[in-house]
Amino acid sequence: MEVGLTHYLILAGALFLxxxxxxxxxxxxxxxxxxxxxxxxxVNIVFAAYSRASGDLSGHVFVLMNFAVAAAEAAIGLAILVxxxxxxxxxxxxxxxxxxx
Amino acid sequence: MTNVAGMDLAxxxxxxxxxxxxxxxxxxxxxxxxxxxxxxxxHLSMLSLLVLLGVAVANFTGSMSLSDRTLxxxxxxxxxxxxxxxxxxxxxxxxxxxxxxxxxxxxxxxxAEFYPLVLxxxxxxxxxxxxxxxxxxxxxxxxxxxxxxxxxxxxxxSLRSSEAGFKYLIMGAFASAFLLMGMxxxxxxxxxxxxxxxxxxxxxxxxxxxxxxLATGLILIGFGFKIAMVPFHMxxxxxxxxxxxxVTGFMATGVKAAAVAALLRFAWLTLPVLADVxxxxxxxxxxxxxxxxxxxxxxxxxxxxxxxxxSIAHAGYLLMGVLAYLQTGRDIGVATRAEExxxxxxxxxxxxxxxxxLMNLGAFGIVTYLSKDRKHExxxxxxxxxxxxxxxxxxxxxxxxxFSLAGIPPTVGFVGKFYIFDAVVKxxxxxxxxxxxxxxxxxxxxxxxxxxxxxMKPAEDDSYSGGSWETVFAAGVLALMVLMLGVMPGTLSxxxxxxxxxxxx
Numbered sequence: 001m002e003v004g005l006t007h008y009l010i011l012a013g014a015l016f017l018x019x020x021x022x023x024x025x026x027x028x029x030x031x032x033x034x035x036x037x038x039x040x041x042x043v044n045i046v047f048a049a050y051s052r053a054s055g056d057l058s059g060h061v062f063v064l065m066n067f068a069v070a071a072a073e074a075a076i077g078l079a080i081l082v083x084x085x086x087x088x089x090x091x092x093x094x095x096x097x098x099x100x101x
Numbered sequence: 102m103t104n105v106a107g108m109d110l111a112x113x114x115x116x117x118x119x120x121x122x123x124x125x126x127x128x129x130x131x132x133x134x135x136x137x138x139x140x141x142x143x144h145l146s147m148l149s150l151l152v153l154l155g156v157a158v159a160n161f162t163g164s165m166s167l168s169d170r171t172l173x174x175x176x177x178x179x180x181x182x183x184x185x186x187x188x189x190x191x192x193x194x195x196x197x198x199x200x201x202x203x204x205x206x207x208x209x210x211x212x213a214e215f216y217p218l219v220l221x222x223x224x225x226x227x228x229x230x231x232x233x234x235x236x237x238x239x240x241x242x243x244x245x246x247x248x249x250x251x252x253x254x255x256x257x258x259s260l261r262s263s264e265a266g267f268k269y270l271i272m273g274a275f276a277s278a279f280l281l282m283g284m285x286x287x288x289x290x291x292x293x294x295x296x297x298x299x300x301x302x303x304x305x306x307x308x309x310x311x312x313x314x315l316a317t318g319l320i321l322i323g324f325g326f327k328i329a330m331v332p333f334h335m336x337x338x339x340x341x342x343x344x345x346x347x348v349t350g351f352m353a354t355g356v357k358a359a360a361v362a363a364l365l366r367f368a369w370l371t372l373p374v375l376a377d378v379x380x381x382x383x384x385x386x387x388x389x390x391x392x393x394x395x396x397x398x399x400x401x402x403x404x405x406x407x408x409x410x411x412s413i414a415h416a417g418y419l420l421m422g423v424l425a426y427l428q429t430g431r432d433i434g435v436a437t438r439a440e441e442x443x444x445x446x447x448x449x450x451x452x453x454x455x456x457x458x459l460m461n462l463g464a465f466g467i468v469t470y471l472s473k474d475r476k477h478e479x480x481x482x483x484x485x486x487x488x489x490x491x492x493x494x495x496x497x498x499x500x501x502x503x504f505s506l507a508g509i510p511p512t513v514g515f516v517g518k519f520y521i522f523d524a525v526v527k528x529x530x531x532x533x534x535x536x537x538x539x540x541x542x543x544x545x546x547x548x549x550x551x552x553x554x555x556x557m558k559p560a561e562d563d564s565y566s567g568g569s570w571e572t573v574f575a576a577g578v579l580a581l582m583v584l585m586l587g588v589m590p591g592t593l594s595x596x597x598x599x600x601x602x603x604x605x606x
Contacts, residue, residue, distance in 0.1 A: 016282060023275050032271055039278035043285050050289035058294045059285075062236055066281065069243045073274050076247055080254045080266045087260045096264045099339040 008049035015042035029084075029091045033077055040070045113172050116179045119160040119187055120227060126152030127220035134213040146202035149216040153195045153223075160187045175295045176237045182604035183231035185596070186362050189455055193355040194223040196462050199575045200469045201347040215255060219351065222248035226359035230366070235284045235294040238363065242280070242327075245359060246273050249352055253344040265343025272326060272336040280323025286316035300370050309374045317374050320367065321383070327360035328416045331390040341409035346478055349405060350465025353412045354458040361419050361454060365447060368423060369605045376430030384424055384533065391417025391540045398547045403480050404468060407547060408461070411506060414544060415457055421537055422450035422521045425528040426605075435528055440606050442528050447601030449520035452594050456513035456586060460505040463579035467499040470572040471565040479565040482551055487560025495573050496555045498580040503548040505583045508541045512587040520594065 015038055022035025044063045051059025085091055114121070130148055137144075163179070170179040177183075197219055225245025232238040250273065254266020288294050290313040291302040303309075325333040341349045368375055375383075394414030401407035425446035429439040471479035471492075479485075489496040505514035518541060525534040586593060 016278075019278070023271070029267065029271070033274075036271070036274045036278060039275070040281065043278065043281040046282065046285035046289065050285065054289075054292055056292065058236070059288060062239075062285075062288070062294065065236060065240060069240070069247075069277075072243070072247055073270070073277075076250055077267070077270050077274070080250070080263055080270060083254070083257065083263045084260070084267060087258075087263065096267065098261050098264055099268075099343050 005049055005053045008045055012042040012045040012049070015039070015045070027093050029081055029093050029096075032093070033074065033081075037070060037074070040066060116163060116170055116172055117177075118163060119156050120224060120231075122159050123152065123156045123220060123224045123227070126155065127217045127224065130220060131214075131217045134217075143202065145213055145216045146198055149198050149220060150195060152220060153191050153198065156223075157188065157191045157195075160184060160191065171233065171297075175297060176234045177228065177231040178233045179231065180604060181600045182362075182366070183227070185451065185600045186230040186358065187227050189358060189458060190223050190226045190355055193351065193358070193458055193462060194219055196466065196575055196579070197347055197351040197355075200350065200466045200572050202569075202571065212255060212257070215252065218248045218252050218255070222252065222351070223355070226355055229359045230362045232363070232366075233296040235288065235299075239277075239281065239284060242363075243277065245356065246277070246327075249348075249356060252348045252351070253340060255348065256345050261343040262345065265340045268336050268343075269340045276323050276326030276333065279319045279326075283316045283319030283321075283323060286312050287320070290316060296366075296370050303371060303373060306373075309378065313374060314378045317371050318379060318382075321364075321375075321379060324360055324364045324367070325386070328357050328364070328419070329390075329413050330386055330416055330420065331393050331413065332386075334390070334393075334413050334416075337413055338406050338409040341412070342403060342405045342480075346405060346465050346468045346472060349408075350462045350469070353408070353465065354462045357412070357416070357419075358454045358458055361423075361450065365423065365426070365450060365601075366604065368427060372427070372430035376427045377432075380424070380427050380431060383420065383427070387417050387420035387424055388533070388536055389417075390414070390420060391537065395540050395543045395547075398544070401547070402482055404482050404485070404551065405478075405480055407482070407551075408464060411544065411547075412461070414540065415461075415506075417540070418518065418521055418537060419450055419453060419457075421525050421530075421533060422446050422453065424533065425521075425524040425530060426450070428528040428530060433529075440602075442524065443605060444598050444602045445520075445527055446524040447605060448594065448598030449517070449524045451597035451601055452520055452590070453517035455593060455597070456505070456517040456583070459579050459586070460502045460512070460514055460583050463576050463583065464499060464502040464506065466572055466576040466579065467495050467502070470495055470568040470576065472568065482554055484563065484565045485551060485554045486558035486564050488555040488565065491560055491564070491566050492573075494577055498573070498576045500552045500555065501580040501583055503552055505587070507545045507548040509545070510587060511584065513583045513590065514587075516587055516590040516594075 019035045019039030023032050026032055044066055047059040047062045081091055088095060130145060133148060134145055172179055201215060222245050225241050228237060228241035229245060232241050250266055250270045253269050254263050256262035290310060291299045293299060329337040391414045394410045394417060398407050398410035401410060426443050428435050429443040435442055468479050505512035508514045508518040522534045522537055
């Protein structure tokens, strides 16, 4: 069987849904972060697959941009998490309730 | 399409001058903070104000030779639309820096990173509106968002601020993933990332493919998060409450205006798909957004939370304007006078964004003015009792802003709402306009409550009182502008309509 564009899209879709479910159901902020990264990776698969299928390079360039932005986002997110851990000794989002009414 | 080689470098650079000045200025402020040791606290805010003034001048003189110019091989465009919003964002940033300088001086800790971050966030907003390629759109959005995440969490040592920053970041990254997935599918379905390519492909299609519909829907979700559209609004109250109040003002006006402006350009690009497929969904969401925002705002005791729910409601009004524009792309009676209705709708949204920026920024400016320091913000509505006697100018300005947010004449808020409802009626969406009016009436209650507290109740010992003069001066000027534009909206409204016309028709 030849692995074609559709297969890549299905794989990416499955990864994307996995990540979405992770963000929505998990309560540990680090796992939530990881789930967002999974979603971003699934996007990279879509870009690369389309780019290869059409022979157009801009999809590949987009993937590189994506890496850079995801790394910056993770750096900022982890910095904020460290700050929260210092103040609260927990990274569980259920403990983040100082803003609830 | 002009490419880099097709236009000489000097022309391109001069057209890009506002962005270059801002980027270099942000770096300069950072370097000055790191290496100039004898720095006094006011110096960085003065330097940031100078940089922003420089950007305003560069943008203004750039407009003299303005013609729609595609720059950097189709990555960004220099048109009247981007010019208009550049001016708005620079004004928002100028006011934010002015408001923040007062608070920082009275604060025990001095955090210099605030200034470059505001400058970089402003750069992101400007590029977001100028972007004509999915790649620049994404990078600009992230430049803006990443800076704002840090600004929200910037009140170090405060759990509320860090928590707000974390919530905003997780939700923002989640939304970015949806937006990106939409962009990837759009790229796959149209074969390119540039707006020119996407527009041509969509125009040549008979009917949109399933993946293309999905792609535009996912991108709408991404924008929906940024403008706080229900059901993607969950982060708004917490983040608005937890962030320092001058940052909240910056987010509520700048980030929202940038996202709506980019959404309008995107709506113009994919008009046939959005109008065919997503119009009914967006209509329901607009109705739910304004109703939800207004209903929940009624029961708030924190002024920042109240303004957060009010900002959700205002996202609903703005969406009404976007819907009136989308109506012109549908295959019904309105299509025969598409340009007239479209210009009215787009112009109304642009006007409303300017008005909303003035009044909301002013309201947050007064909250900043009354806050003693970053640990004790003037947040509970009861604390505003007797403000009219103690600080008459601040109380009067806040009253003007709240009247304007409620849409009571003669303020810019009233005129803005009038233009939006007018465009909605022109687009044959009368029930939507009626529902918008009902919502405005509902919102009067919670804005008036604050005004009543300020003017009718006697001051108590723990009532809030004053701050630095430059904040209340800036807020007073804003209040005058809100009134002035409420009486003479003609010039700005004409400019807004022309701006949208040049972009879309």
